[in-house]
Amino acid sequence: MSSTTAHEHGAAAHGAPAGHADHGAGKHHALPGWLLFGTWIALMALTGLTVFSAQYDLGAFDIPIAMTIATIKAFLVMLIFMHLAWDKGFHSVLIFGSLFFVWLFIGFLAIDRGQYQSNKDQFDRNKYQSAPQ
Amino acid sequence: MSNDHGHGDKPFLAHHFEDEDHQFDSGKLGIWVFLVTEILFFSGLFCAYAIYRSMHPEVFVFASTALDTKWGAINTCVLLFSSLTAAWAVRNAQLGQNKRLIMNLALTILCAFGFMGIKYIEYKHKFHVGLKPGTYYAPTDEAYPGHAGLKAQTVAFVAEEGQGQEHGAGEVQVPAAAEHPAGEVTQHGAEGEAHAKGHGAPWNDPTVPVEVRERLKIFFGIYFCMTGLHGIHVLLGIVVFGWLLTRAIRGHFTPSYYGPVDFSALYWHIVDLIWIYLFPLLYLIH
Numbered sequence: 001m002s003s004t005t006a007h008e009h010g011a012a013a014h015g016a017p018a019g020h021a022d023h024g025a026g027k028h029h030a031l032p033g034w035l036l037f038g039t040w041i042a043l044m045a046l047t048g049l050t051v052f053s054a055q056y057d058l059g060a061f062d063i064p065i066a067m068t069i070a071t072i073k074a075f076l077v078m079l080i081f082m083h084l085a086w087d088k089g090f091h092s093v094l095i096f097g098s099l100f101f102v103w104l105f106i107g108f109l110a111i112d113r114g115q116y117q118s119n120k121d122q123f124d125r126n127k128y129q130s131a132p133q
Numbered sequence: 134m135s136n137d138h139g140h141g142d143k144p145f146l147a148h149h150f151e152d153e154d155h156q157f158d159s160g161k162l163g164i165w166v167f168l169v170t171e172i173l174f175f176s177g178l179f180c181a182y183a184i185y186r187s188m189h190p191e192v193f194v195f196a197s198t199a200l201d202t203k204w205g206a207i208n209t210c211v212l213l214f215s216s217l218t219a220a221w222a223v224r225n226a227q228l229g230q231n232k233r234l235i236m237n238l239a240l241t242i243l244c245a246f247g248f249m250g251i252k253y254i255e256y257k258h259k260f261h262v263g264l265k266p267g268t269y270y271a272p273t274d275e276a277y278p279g280h281a282g283l284k285a286q287t288v289a290f291v292a293e294e295g296q297g298q299e300h301g302a303g304e305v306q307v308p309a310a311a312e313h314p315a316g317e318v319t320q321h322g323a324e325g326e327a328h329a330k331g332h333g334a335p336w337n338d339p340t341v342p343v344e345v346r347e348r349l350k351i352f353f354g355i356y357f358c359m360t361g362l363h364g365i366h367v368l369l370g371i372v373v374f375g376w377l378l379t380r381a382i383r384g385h386f387t388p389s390y391y392g393p394v395d396f397s398a399l400y401w402h403i404v405d406l407i408w409i410y411l412f413p414l415l416y417l418i419h
Contacts, residue, residue, distance in 0.1 A: 030227035031220070040217040047209050047412075051202065054417035066413035073409045081220040082402045091165045098169040102176040106183050113184050120188060128344040 029086055039080045046073050145390050157392045164396040168403050171366075175407055178359045182414060185355060191345050196352035197418035199264055199277050201255065205416035208251050209408065215244030216405040219374075219398040226391035231384060234394070238378045241401065245371045252364050259353075263336075266357040270350035272336035280338045359411055366404045373397045 050069040058065060079085040084092050143153065150156035186193045222237035263271040337346070377397055380386065386394055 030224045033221070033224070036217060036220050036224065039220075040213060043213045043216075044210060047206065047213065050413050050417065051206050054202075054413070054419065057419060062419065066417055067410075070410050070413055074406050077216060077402050077406050077409070081216055082399055083223075087161075091161070094165050094169050095172070098172045102172060102179070105176055106180045109180055110183055110187060113187060124344055128342070 031080070031083070031086075035080065039076050043073055043076055046076075143390070145385065153389050157395075160392045160396055164399050168399060171400075171403055175359075175362070178355070178362065179410070182355050182359065185351050189345075189348055189351065191342075192348045193352055193418050195277075195280075195341060195345055196349045196356075197416065198279065199259070199262075199272075200356075200416050201258075202416050204251055204255050205412050208248055209412045211244050211247045211251070212405045212408050215241045215248070216402055218244065219401045222377075223391070223395050223398045226381075226386045226394040227388055229388045231381060231386065234386060235378065235381045238374055238381055238394075242371055242374045242378065245367050245374065248367055249364065249371075252360065252367075264353050266354040267350060270353055272349070274334050274336050276336045277338070280336075280341065356415055359415070363404065363407055363411060366407070370397075370401050370404055373400065 046069050050066055053065055053069070054062075078095065084095070146153055146156060150159065218237045218240040222234055222241065225231070225234035225237055259265070262276040263273045264276050265271065374397060377394055380393065
């Protein structure tokens with residue numbers, strides 16, 4: 001078990017995609033250059049896409065589209081650049097667990113804030129003449 | 134099992150680890166736990182953003198026009214490229230390619246400096262036009278491109294009337310240039326104080342509703358907190374990767390010992406990941 005090197009380590013595959021299994025996919029598996037480069041190209045293309053889509057007013061879809069593209073980029077970074085796709089499942093549990101709690105945090109506070117919308121509207125009506133009635 | 138305890142041919146194997154895999158796995162778990170705390174740390178700011186944007190969407194839409202999408206997009210590309218070089222550095226370390234490792238670490242640091250340089254240009258411009266956070270918020274006429282304030286409107290009026298630059302219409306006097314000492318320009322009411330802090334005349338576009346104008350500072354408070362905290366992380370990344378670079382130059386990293394490169398790269402990817410969300414949330418609003 002001790003001091004295995006990158007090219008020798010072939011046995012301990014952790015759910016690696018079939019295409020990389022032949023390289024050996026343990027934790028010391030070096031990702032092929034084409035995969036790293038391809039991921040970067042995809043990230044750049046998605047950046048271009050999000051800038052492009054922001055030039056159009058898509059109304060209620062603006063935020064969901066921008067956030068979907070950002071999330072696809074985040075997954076590319078996490079799964080490939082951060083090796084999560086080949087890493088121990090527990091590390092994925094940690095990071096996606098934390099993102100779940102972020103979702104709970106923002107989600108519950110957003111629900112709470114929604115409860116005070118009428119207070120905010122009332123405040124605006126009292127303070128600003130031009131506020132929508 | 135191991136009997137060298139950090140000596141001999143494994144100079145970086147700490148004696149409390151059984152072997153190099155044990156050391157690597159412990160370090161990896163440690164960095165992931167740290168990254169979890171980082172995500173939760175930033176989530177407070179993302180939450181503030183979500184709450185204020187849902188309360189005042191029109192404020193965010195308007196304030197975002199003061200941000201230059203071009204710089205934001207360039208910085209996104211710079212960070213994405215640095216993520217590639219960081220990931221590639223891990224590959225180089227795993228394969229024992231020390232020269233390429235040094236090159237990729239240096240490139241990552243270079244990109245980090247590039248990112249901070251662009252941030253400096255952006256911050257400098259914002260401070261120049263008075264788009265400062267919180268109570269320091271005092272926008273000047275140049276603050277919102279396409280939404281000229283009183284000065285520009287008056288200049289246009291003066292030029293039309295052919296009365297020269299000294300005396301404009303009504304109570305508003307127009308400075309000859311934006312750098313002109315601010316105190317010489319008279320302005321109405323509450324704007325005067327804000328005006329004295331800025332360089333040009335205070336921004337006051339009457340076509341923008343007052344409840345939006347008065348709340349624009351909320352956006353810049355959030356903008357500076359989010360990009361500022363992110364920038365601090367980039368600066369920290371420069372320190373960490375500088376340390377890696379010195380170790381790589383000394384030939385410390387081998388295919389059986391590259392944990393620090395891997396863990397630092399994971400940190401760098403998280404910094405990139407935060408920016409992936411910050412860019413559309415701050416720059417691409419309409």
